[in-house]
Amino acid sequence: MGVIRKTKAVTTVLNIFENKNEAKSVVSLIELVKGDMNKTTVYRILDRLEQDGFIHSFNGKDGLKWYAKCNGCSAHKHSDKHPHFQCKECDKVECLSLEVNIPILKNHKVDSTDILLIGQCESCSV
């Protein structure tokens, strides 16, 4: 259970996240490795890598699924409560390493947060 075999496909995907430390949408990943592997494989590898804590996922502004490398996560503890910033011009996403204070809600158990800031990134701000 949960055993990850080091196949070529897994290595390819992992390298993408290692080399450029930025978030990627599944769609763009599929495009990136088109020719090397099937889109089904990409989805399944991302699933496995997320379960094992190598990457984390979140929804972009258009409802598409994005993934990024985890810093300090494992299969057991997922500290992906950090916010993301998505540029509405170029669509790029950055992981933000800042704390967002969420007020405690009465009668609600909050397990995780999905915080996306939308605006213009450095390159796109004129």
Add this chain to the structure above:
Amino acid sequence: MGVIRKTKAVTTVLNIFENKNEAKSVVSLIELVKGDMNKTTVYRILDRLEQDGFIHSFNGKDGLKWYAKCNGCSAHKHSDKHPHFQCKECDKVECLSLEVNIPILKNHKVDSTDILLIGQCESCSV
């Protein structure tokens, strides 16, 4: 331009939001009015109502589109920076009327925020 005619379909949708003041996913809305109107119509009415500031939209935890009635929004000013809470058991969404402080980001222009807290609601917490 942007004139909204008061058709039966529009009234039906508006009533749903007026009567129970809770967020609805597009999927559930389509299910609700099935028989009365076409799903294309539902999508288009929601678009128009959002543009005119009667409702606002956001993405739920599964990437589906949700809508809720606006309090204090108009076609010109959209103050939908409030966070939402979605229960992972029953999928219900609540609009939260609290302020979330987002630290200012250098070199980033933040236009809007998409904040979703995920957990267990009152009814689902054992």
Add this chain to the structure above:
DNA sequence: CTAATTTCGCAACTCAGTTGCATTAGTACA
């Protein structure tokens, strides 16, 4: 009542994501 225009229904489409199944390729162990 009529004309101009918006809105609706329908069918066909797009596209992200999933599923089932037969085949391939890691891995453990002799």
Add this chain to the structure above:
DNA sequence: TGTACTAATGCAACTGAGTTGCGAAATTAG
């Protein structure tokens, strides 16, 4: 190093949310 077990892959077909084009129906202004 070979073999057997099982995970991983490719493919094709599917699902389901959301969109588009167009002719028909309904709303509104005059």
